[in-house]
Amino acid sequence: MIELKAVSKKFNHTHAVNEVSFKVNEAETLVLLGTSGCGKTTTLKMINRLITPDAGEIYIGGEAIARQDGDALRKKIGYVMQHIGLFPHYTIAENIAVVPKLLKWPKAKIEERVHGLMEKLHLPANTLNMLPNQLSGGQQQRVGLARALVADPAVLLMDEPFGALDNVTRTSIQQEFKALDELKRKTIVMVTHDVQEAFELADRICLMDKGKVVQLGTPKELLYQPVNDFARKFLAGQQLTLEFKITKLSDIWSFLPNAAAAEEKSEVADVSVWEAMELLRSTGKNRLLAVDEHGKIKALSFDQLTKGFNQYQNLQAHG
């Protein structure tokens, strides 16, 4: 869907991006991860031609973007900016409706879409006519996302979309983001410097350093098969949490105790061990129930999840 071929960009003497190549498949979320200044934002902005590469080629849907008009291209690509970047003197409704107005949608269609998105993103209807500074940081972030999604673009570029939020708000918006139907079909390239966030949201991660791709792979590959010391050190210290995040209930299913009660219903889908623990924490319950496709019910408590996870890890390590 998106392909970068040996793309480079220099600013004065800084090689911001140095022969970067990768492909993003349709409906995939690729996260660009790396320390500040490694070239993530420059890479992202070259995909919608806010920055022009010095060398290399970029294709979207098989077409070279260099041969397309920049404004027309950007109307087709959703873009969530770093630091949100809402227009301060536009109301929330006007901020969300920028692209549909440029595309000359009829007024009624714009209103319907803006209302629908506000509902989906849990923005209260009374914020429609407010200005951005009257909203909380979390609400502003949702408006930024609504603005990027409004014309239903197939491609979405997101630059530190949750960067301005406190940890609690950040975690809950990340969870909502993952569950949002609007995003399921989209090809997403997202920038972050936060390892946990990358593991939470990425199908694949592109780890960058000094303008170059260090490693591109699934979260599991980055964790268990780091290509060099830089990749290893980048994840060091967070190993256990990351393992909880990439291990699913279905992975540890056979190690969890059966729960008999047929009348009890499932409360948990096939989430990660981490998410199941978060659910236990947030609901304050001692145990939750999960059910598989054969109707088999399993009980989940902190203790059982940890035991099941350890047994699974042992099996992975020793066959």
Ligand SMILES: Nc1ncnc2c1ncn2[C@@H]1O[C@H](COP(=O)(O)OP(=O)(O)OP(=O)(O)O)[C@@H](O)[C@H]1O
């Ligand atoms: N417009 C510019 N003019 C000069 N140098 C720039 C410009 N934009 C980026 N750079 C430099 O290019 C390098 C890569 O910057 P970039 O913003 O792409 O990194 P990043 O990984 O997104 O960092 P951050 O997470 O801090 O935004 C940095 O050294 C930066 O100082």
